[in-house]
Amino acid sequence: MIRWKEWKQPKTRVRQLISMGIPKGKADEWGNTRRKYWRIAKSPILHQTLDLAYWQDQGLLNVARRTHFLRQT
Known part of the structure; x- marks a missing residue:
């Protein structure tokens, strides 16, 4: 939701989605x-575009993995 909100203008949203591999029509x-x-944050189009790999590339940690790691130690 935050990433979608950062892309304020519709033309920015379209440009970003196209740059991430979504067909122009969609x-x-x-x-x-x-x-x-x-x-929109719950939509399939954003789940496809902003998947787990995207967020890991942004430097965010997976909460489930981090919790599992902390419980193991």
């Missing part, structure tokens, strides 16, 4: 939507 459809941030 990017236009989802990038120009007027749905609220949380509703």
Whole structure:
């Protein structure tokens, strides 16, 4: 939701989705939507685009893995 909110303008959203491998037609459809941030955050298009690998590349840790690691020690 935060990443979608950072891309404030519809043209920015479309450009970002296309740069992440979403076809132009789908990017236009989802990038120009007027749905609220949380509703879009649960959409399949963002789950496909902003997957676990994306967030790991951004430097964020997986909470489930971190919890498992801390319980093991």
